[in-house]
Amino acid sequence: xxxxxxxxxxxxxxxxxxxxxxxxxxxxxxxxxxxxxxxxxxxxxxxxxxxxxxxxxxxxxxxxxxxxxxxxxxxxxxxxxxxxxxxxxxxxxxxxxxxxxxxxxxxxxxxxxxxxxxxxxxxxxxxxxxxxxxxxxxxxxxxxxxxxxxxxxxxxxxxxxxxxxxxxxxxxxxxxxxxxxxxxxxxxxxxxxxxxxxxxxxxxxxxxxxxxxxxxxxxxxxxxxxxxxxxxxxxxxxxxxxxxxxxxxxxxxxxxxxxxxxxxxxxxxxxxxxxxxxxxxxxxxxxxxxxxxxxxxxxxxxxxxxxxxxxxxxxxxxxxxxxxxxxxxxxxxxxxxxxxxxxxxxxxxxxxxxxxxxxxxxxxxxxxxxxxxxxxxxxxxxxxxxxxxxxxxxxxxxxxxxxxxxxxxxxxxxxxxxxxxxxxxxxxxxxxxxxxxxxxxxxxxxxxxxxxxxxxxxxxxxxxxxxxxxxxxxxxxxxxxxxxxxxxxxx
Amino acid sequence: xxxxxxxxxxxxxxxxxxxxxxxxxxxxxxxxxxxxxxxxxxxxxxxxxxxxxxxxxxxxxxxxxxxxxxxxxxxxxxxxxxxxxxxxxxxxxxxxxxxxxxxxxxxxxxxxxxxxxxxxxxxxxxxxxxxxxxxxxxxxxxxxxxxxxxxxxxxxxxxxxxxxxxxxxxxxxxxxxxxxxxxxxxxxxxxxxxxxxxxxxxxxxxxxxxxxxxxxxxxxxxxxxxxxxxxxxxxxxxxxxxxxxxxxxxxxxxxxxxxxxxxxxxxxxxxxxxxxxxxxxxxxxxxxxxxxxxxxxxxxxxxxxxxxxxxxxxxxxxxxxxxxxxxxxxxxxxxxxxxxxxxxxxxxxxxxxxxxxxxxxxxxxxxxxxxxxxxxxxxxxxxxxxxxxxxxxxxxxxxxxxxxxxxxxxxxxxxxxxxxxxxxxxxxxxxxxxxxxxxxxxxxxxxxxxxxxxxxxxxxxxxxxxxxxxxxxxxxxxxxxxxxxxxxxxx
Numbered sequence: 001x002x003x004x005x006x007x008x009x010x011x012x013x014x015x016x017x018x019x020x021x022x023x024x025x026x027x028x029x030x031x032x033x034x035x036x037x038x039x040x041x042x043x044x045x046x047x048x049x050x051x052x053x054x055x056x057x058x059x060x061x062x063x064x065x066x067x068x069x070x071x072x073x074x075x076x077x078x079x080x081x082x083x084x085x086x087x088x089x090x091x092x093x094x095x096x097x098x099x100x101x102x103x104x105x106x107x108x109x110x111x112x113x114x115x116x117x118x119x120x121x122x123x124x125x126x127x128x129x130x131x132x133x134x135x136x137x138x139x140x141x142x143x144x145x146x147x148x149x150x151x152x153x154x155x156x157x158x159x160x161x162x163x164x165x166x167x168x169x170x171x172x173x174x175x176x177x178x179x180x181x182x183x184x185x186x187x188x189x190x191x192x193x194x195x196x197x198x199x200x201x202x203x204x205x206x207x208x209x210x211x212x213x214x215x216x217x218x219x220x221x222x223x224x225x226x227x228x229x230x231x232x233x234x235x236x237x238x239x240x241x242x243x244x245x246x247x248x249x250x251x252x253x254x255x256x257x258x259x260x261x262x263x264x265x266x267x268x269x270x271x272x273x274x275x276x277x278x279x280x281x282x283x284x285x286x287x288x289x290x291x292x293x294x295x296x297x298x299x300x301x302x303x304x305x306x307x308x309x310x311x312x313x314x315x316x317x318x319x320x321x322x323x324x325x326x327x328x329x330x331x332x333x334x335x336x337x338x339x340x341x342x343x344x345x346x347x348x349x350x351x352x353x354x355x356x357x358x359x360x361x362x363x364x365x366x367x368x369x370x371x372x373x374x375x376x377x378x379x380x381x382x383x384x385x386x387x388x389x390x391x392x393x394x395x396x397x398x399x400x401x402x403x404x405x406x407x408x409x410x411x412x413x414x415x416x417x418x419x420x421x422x423x424x425x426x427x428x429x430x431x432x433x434x435x436x437x438x439x440x441x442x443x444x445x446x447x448x449x450x451x452x453x454x455x456x457x458x459x460x461x462x463x464x465x466x467x468x469x470x471x472x473x474x475x476x477x478x479x480x481x482x483x484x485x486x487x488x489x490x491x
Numbered sequence: 492x493x494x495x496x497x498x499x500x501x502x503x504x505x506x507x508x509x510x511x512x513x514x515x516x517x518x519x520x521x522x523x524x525x526x527x528x529x530x531x532x533x534x535x536x537x538x539x540x541x542x543x544x545x546x547x548x549x550x551x552x553x554x555x556x557x558x559x560x561x562x563x564x565x566x567x568x569x570x571x572x573x574x575x576x577x578x579x580x581x582x583x584x585x586x587x588x589x590x591x592x593x594x595x596x597x598x599x600x601x602x603x604x605x606x607x608x609x610x611x612x613x614x615x616x617x618x619x620x621x622x623x624x625x626x627x628x629x630x631x632x633x634x635x636x637x638x639x640x641x642x643x644x645x646x647x648x649x650x651x652x653x654x655x656x657x658x659x660x661x662x663x664x665x666x667x668x669x670x671x672x673x674x675x676x677x678x679x680x681x682x683x684x685x686x687x688x689x690x691x692x693x694x695x696x697x698x699x700x701x702x703x704x705x706x707x708x709x710x711x712x713x714x715x716x717x718x719x720x721x722x723x724x725x726x727x728x729x730x731x732x733x734x735x736x737x738x739x740x741x742x743x744x745x746x747x748x749x750x751x752x753x754x755x756x757x758x759x760x761x762x763x764x765x766x767x768x769x770x771x772x773x774x775x776x777x778x779x780x781x782x783x784x785x786x787x788x789x790x791x792x793x794x795x796x797x798x799x800x801x802x803x804x805x806x807x808x809x810x811x812x813x814x815x816x817x818x819x820x821x822x823x824x825x826x827x828x829x830x831x832x833x834x835x836x837x838x839x840x841x842x843x844x845x846x847x848x849x850x851x852x853x854x855x856x857x858x859x860x861x862x863x864x865x866x867x868x869x870x871x872x873x874x875x876x877x878x879x880x881x882x883x884x885x886x887x888x889x890x891x892x893x894x895x896x897x898x899x900x901x902x903x904x905x906x907x908x909x910x911x912x913x914x915x916x917x918x919x920x921x922x923x924x925x926x927x928x929x930x931x932x933x934x935x936x937x938x939x940x941x942x943x944x945x946x947x948x949x950x951x952x953x954x955x956x957x958x959x960x961x962x963x964x965x966x967x968x969x970x971x972x973x974x975x976x977x978x979x980x981x982x
Contacts, residue, residue, distance in 0.1 A: 027625070031560045036557050064530045064533045065527070065528040066520070067526070069522045071522060073596060075596065087597065087600070090586060091585040091586065091587075093583075094581075095646040096578055096646065106567055108608055119588070120611070127520070151641075155586040
């Protein structure tokens with residue numbers, strides 16, 4: 001089955017698409033740029049959602065739901081929001097169909113034209129801040145810490161499964177605060193939650209930092225992001241958190257009486273991650289045999305495959321497997337037993353390799369005699385023979401080890417592909433040969449960033465929080481710089 | 492606070508709206524017919540979702556996600572679907588905005604007109620069956636048992652919070668089967684799951700039965716529904732499950748090789764419940780003091796309110812409450828401690844009554860001396876003094892009792908308001924005075940049903956499964972009838 005996949009070295013982009021399709025994560029749909037998330041892909045997304053949702057609630061947030069549609073005029077309220085935000089949106093202009101008078105199915109009823117067009121939300125700051133206006137009078141009503149799980153639509157011209165689709169699923173947090181300091185602390189806290197989730201659950205190392213002005217969210221004072229490195233060395237922005245200042249409060253006239261009995265505008269943040277994380281998960285760990293999943297996000301962690309001749313052997317193996325699975329379930333490990341008799345073990349092995357099941361346990365007649373099982377791990381594709389009585393211990397330890405190994409492997413790859421450069425020639429040389437993250441001094445201006453982008457396609461991914469300030473000179477303009485930024489080609 | 496609510500006897504409809512707004516379940520939005528589901532309302536919906544999702548998975552279903560948009564032409568494929576389905580849909584005609592040349596914000600970019608309009612899904616049979624076509628070749632690919640949690644839009648002219656909104660949240664199951672019998676069994680199984688959920692979790696008794704032809708889902712061969720009685724005697728259809736025959740498979744050309752190696756069309760079902768259940772939940776249990784929630788769906792089951800003078804008393808009470816809450820948490824009971832010092836106990840009592848917290852525990856200085864607590868139950872508004880050492884036992888039993896009592900109370904109300912009639916005069920008399928469910932013989936024709944509806948506004952809610960066949964004569968036409976149907980005014 002792995003022969004069905006293009007190798008990474010042959011065509012990285014095709015390799016990615018092959019895995020998404022052949023592992024059964026998603027499918028193309030009849031609607032341009034919209035995808036179908038298939039059950040196996042959705043099960044992974046559900047595990048991500050469940051964990052993120054828990055982390056949001058542990059940090060004091062509640063879920064709510066706001067309308068899918070935003071009145072067109074709302075987009076004009078916050079000047080930099082409308083200016084900076086892509087205007088590729090789905091526009092609803094009518095609210096009724098009617099039978100075609102010529103008998104050709106249905107047509108749009110032109111009598112049912114909306115007075116004001118509605119936009120399918122590309123993000124919800126405007127509709128939410130218009131709502132918050134009615135909820136906030138005093139500092140006692142603050143903070144508001146709300147998250148929404150929703151679908152959004154951005155009419156992308158070039159789409160790719162999970163990475164860039166017209167419709168995608170995401171969560172968007174929208175918080176309101178009485179002070180600037182509290183809002184900034186919230187935005188920082190949430191980028192920290194995202195980094196934690198990426199590293200501990202997705203086993204995906206990320207660089208956390210501040211976006212440059214030109215890469216900021218439209219309407220934000222500051223945008224923080226987590227940036228991960230894919231196996232082709234490109235960066236993938238995996239989550240963002242925005243300090244919005246009082247911009248949206250001013251646009252929607254949301255004032256409150258503060259502790260000093262003065263009227264002031266409310267401070268805001270917003271933050272989100274999307275099904276794009278699915279794309280990152282695929283690209284960061286998988287190999288030429290198919291999907292590789294970190295055990296914490298695998299819908300099923302262990303698959304059992306019987307190797308047998310005849311019904312008697314199968315029956316004996318099945319009874320043993322049932323007992324072994326029960327032991328694993330007691331430890332909270334999820335399992336599947338594939339006793340389909342119309343497929344051979346080799347076919348099944350390939351299938352579970354393709355789908356990235358972290359651990360495979362095969363048990364045959366000889367294993368039954370010896371009281372053993374063959375345990376294979378997906379990350380390294382290595383096998384070991386294990387006494388059945390030690391299986392639960394071994395598998396539990398193995399799952400932890402796989403989770404850690406995937407993280408270490410990705411981290412090592414990122415470190416090997418992160419280069420410090422001190423001249424523009426060196427910068428271009430690294431981008432053209434090795435790729436990856438390039439740490440370079442930059443004068444901080446949008447103009448320089450734009451020129452570098454035009455000449456090399458590389459952009460400032462972020463100014464990482466964990467990098468100490470360091471005096472230097474911009475590799476492009478030669479002007480003074482206080483800190484290196486991460487440059488990279490990006491998805 | 493209860494004075495803020497209109498009483499049921501004064502204006503039932505206004506009473507309902509008052510509770511939804513004042514208990515903080517939902518709010519109106521800037522978009523006509525679309526609502527905001529507020530955190531407290533969403534927390535109840537999440538509990539419903541979590542339980543339904545568990546029940547769907549226990550019956551072998553998986554979640555997936557299909558596009559928000561449906562190409563207009565898809566609606567013309569299944570003739571009765573397009574004919575019967577309301578054509579009030581949100582129609583996307585353009586995919587870009589642009590800056591207004593006159594500087595007045597943004598306008599629709601007329602250069603960005605879609606070749607074919609997209610409809611925001613009012614339901615997803617068409618887009619899903621178009622997708623299934625690519626997934627099904629042989630009986631080995633069947634059954635497909637998929638559910639989707641999603642938002643849908645139906646452009647209703649008259650909307651009411653939760654009960655009828657332009658956008659609403661729901662789940663829609665869409666299954667594909669190799670045989671007619673299997674599909675029918677699936678449709679029946681899922682209406683059973685809904686009935687179970689309504690009765691065991693919502694504490695809401697329902698009548699389960701078959702819809703009349705004119706009330707069937709557009710494109711279905713048979714529609715089953717659960718019907719609940721609200722406190723004004725009206726019926727609320729709370730969930731439906733459809734046996735779709737081969738209609739959608741034929742419309743989208745979905746054939747498979749069956750076990751006899753013959754090419755045949757696939758058999759289908761679909762089934763759904765929506766945020767409308769929130770409306771049912773409010774209307775079935777609440778009273779003139781506010782919301783009443785069954786403990787199994789209450790976001791927080793027990794609230795503790797301290798009654799104190801001065802910081803010392805508060806400190807002592809708080810320490811005791813912490814220990815008591817811990818005991819409850821060990822039993823899986825959710826609690827909240829309201830020690831806000833800027834509100835008086837009476838204000839708090841009203842607030843939790845309004846929000847329907849099932850149990851309230853108040854502890855004051857005298858309780859501390861006596862080792863007691865005052866326990867109040869929301870359903871009956873009665874109180875008892877309980878020794879603190881018995882509090883956990885008492886509260887646990889009380890929550891079970893409240894859950895059962897709410898069901899019993901609603902069942903008794905329904906039974907008292909269900910009337911068997913044998914003539915049309917009697918039928919009209921009951922509808923005009925007592926209301927409720929009326930069990931009457933009906934000749935089974937759409938014509939008679941239509942006339943009765945025109946004359947009395949009552950509709951056939953369902954032909955209940957649990958009613959034994961019984962020979963009789965239609966109350967309207969006098970023609971022979973084999974079974975009584977439930978007639979009622981409905982939401």
